Amino acid sequence: MNARQRAEARAGYLLLVPSFVGVGVFLLLPVLIVLALSFTRYNLLSAPQWAGLDNFVYLLGWERFRNSLWVTTLFTLMTIPTSIVLGLLLAVAINRRLPGTSWLRVLYVLPWVCAPLALGVVWRWIFDPTNGALNALLGRRIEWLADVDLALPSVAFVQVWSSVGYISLFFLAGLQQIPVSVYEAAKLDGAGPVRTLWSITLPLLRPTMFFVTVTSIISSFQVFDTVYAMTGGGPRFTTDVIAARIYDEAFVALRLGRAAAMALVLFLLLVAVTLVQQRYFRRRITYDMS
């Protein structure tokens, strides 16, 4: 290594110092701490006490934790297929480029950039049984957020509402990557619009579809703000998603050890989802037909 290379290396390490604090102290260290805390009993008031596998054993038999996993799964099953189908439809509709529709795209993405908490509060009012806009529109009195059968679908609806425009952006990008020549060839072969959709558009959108599904699963497993604003996990824990359960255990019940164990389980689930994604993305599909 000559003097110039050494100087360059020194500069490189120096430039990394501030971000290394961010990554090392505030991202990697917390993962180690959460791992350590998950083997303890800790209530913030006294020092953490070693508890071995107690927290995990407890979680295995804890009905409320199972409920949270189930609620989160249901929520994911309600939101993802719906927002993918609607997002794809929206992208196809926008991609027809009818005059006067391009600026509408802005409106669809609007909910995505706004605070989920504030939007959740607005929707809480819209769903309000006595003064809310929805019941006024329907002329009926439905307890959207207090009914055990309606609360989760209502929250899921808001999630779909806020993410569908964002999801359509990915499909739109995917659609625009498909070369026009492929469609022209299909047309020459006499393929109609439905056939073209099934045999060309959807197969070529598969990588986009997969990417959107995985990122949506990851974000839907972490949903918190919307639930906090709309239902707070109720009624009778029917919207008690995993992030809300972790929040409640850690910061309301002050059982940080048990909450850390739940956070660790969630983390492992999300890592598994991410690994599946990475395996898949090694086999990329290319559109280059030349």
Add this chain to the structure above:
Amino acid sequence: MTDATTRTPTRARAPRSAGSARLLANLLTYAFLLAGALLMVAPFLFSVMTSLKTPRQFNTSSPLTTPDPVTTENYVSLFGERYDFVVPIAVTAQVVLVLVVGQMLTSILAAYAFAQLRFPGRDAIFWVYLSTLMIPAVVTIIPLYAMMTSLGLKNSFAGLVVPFMFGSPYAIFLLRENFRSTPSDVLDAARIDGAGVMRRLWQVMVPMNKPILATLLLITVVSQWNNFMWPLVIAPRPEWHVITVATAALQTQYNGNWTLVMAATTIALAPLVVLFLIFQKQITSSLGVTGVR
């Protein structure tokens, strides 16, 4: 589009039905897009509309009617002594400012090191950074809370910003990709002219990457303004409420006082709506590229 109508007359029937099918498809597309757009903006309009009604108006008329007369009463009392919404706006603005400056600066430095400088272990360190993108906020929030609380930083400005001001792996990743594709001949020319590492970074690299830096700035503002879980946990006392936490607190405390609550949500939403409408190109392009908010 017009080729169907100019064909030979012997095939006149088929083109006409194809033409009307296209017309029908266009109409359906318009109907779908407009209905969707209406559904998207309705909650925003409801929020504004309700915030401009007196509680009396709100209780005696349908929620769907427009305010008559328009009143600013809710905003006046929101900024008055009792609710003092000036505080959350000021706190949020300061938090956003510090986090944006901190994250941009540290991320630019790191991205430049990863993209343009050669040093042992560079790629390994980058992979470590990249892997932290997988760590969800719900996982780090418990240890961060324990760390900040044991340092005595609960209910303080430092508690709100310190864990997040030293760069974000996402910003570093995004910038590194862009810095790498910056043509190296310009940088080499600057090096030959005797420009050191820092001068090459600030006088060549940064000016050449203004668009991506602007985009990153915007998404950082958006995500920090909207942040809720961490401020809720670390700064629950009213004097350190950020706007989202203050809105949530108002909703819980004055449940049913919807005109006041909708004034709060309107304040929480309005700045970002305006920002987004002005810079929608930059914001949507980055969303499409990276998939991270």
